Amino acid sequence: MGNFDFDVIQRSWMYLFQTGMVFTLKLTFLAMTGGIIIGTLLAMMRLSSNKLINLFASGYVNLMRSIPLVLVLFWFYFLVPYIGAWIIGANEPVAVGAFSSCLITFVMFEAAYYCEIMRSGIQSIPRGQIWAGYAMGMNYWQTMGNIVLPQAFRNMIPILFTQTIVLFQDVSLVSILSIPDFFGSAAKVAQRDGRLVEMYSFAAVVYFVMCFGLSSLVKKLQAKVAIIR
Numbered sequence: 529m530g531n532f533d534f535d536v537i538q539r540s541w542m543y544l545f546q547t548g549m550v551f552t553l554k555l556t557f558l559a560m561t562g563g564i565i566i567g568t569l570l571a572m573m574r575l576s577s578n579k580l581i582n583l584f585a586s587g588y589v590n591l592m593r594s595i596p597l598v599l600v601l602f603w604f605y606f607l608v609p610y611i612g613a614w615i616i617g618a619n620e621p622v623a624v625g626a627f628s629s630c631l632i633t634f635v636m637f638e639a640a641y642y643c644e645i646m647r648s649g650i651q652s653i654p655r656g657q658i659w660a661g662y663a664m665g666m667n668y669w670q671t672m673g674n675i676v677l678p679q680a681f682r683n684m685i686p687i688l689f690t691q692t693i694v695l696f697q698d699v700s701l702v703s704i705l706s707i708p709d710f711f712g713s714a715a716k717v718a719q720r721d722g723r724l725v726e727m728y729s730f731a732a733v734v735y736f737v738m739c740f741g742l743s744s745l746v747k748k749l750q751a752k753v754a755i756i757r
Contacts, residue, residue: 536723537730548713549734555627555709556696559634563695564688566635567642572672574647585643592640598701604633605705626707638695645687649680686750693742697735710734
């Protein structure tokens, strides 16, 4: 412990936060937004009475939930350029970029988990409210948009935030592709300066503080939602 070098943390913390943490938060926010939007659509498809639509959504969700995230990350990172070339008819792989590949991966992967959260939220709304919407002359989509989804989102906010905390931690997996997220930046500095203990300890403290703070916020939200109910 006497050889613990705090100077390496002091010298690199601005780089870690301005480059690594900004990337991590940006990818987390965009993946959460895209995942919730697509996940909500998938949830509505899973609850559809149309068997074909239901089967497609169920197959997608089960497939994504059965594959490790790191495998999906590798698959999209190396395959998206070839898919892009196939779509536009190019002879060479399209330069998609590391950030775009990671964003597509996380949105597609997280959508499956957000779907199940939203599906349970929608199913928690009494069926009588849906029939009331139909009685007022609304169609399926109007009933969902005006009556069911606002209540489902309010009920699911704590769980959505919990899943987002998991997403925030999972973003560190992009470091295996040499992408400079917060953890990847810390690993880069650690290997450059030969200070593995210092940098990995600092990264662990930062992740703990942020995740513990967000978890405390989720608990307060759960209590608030419980009072509203």
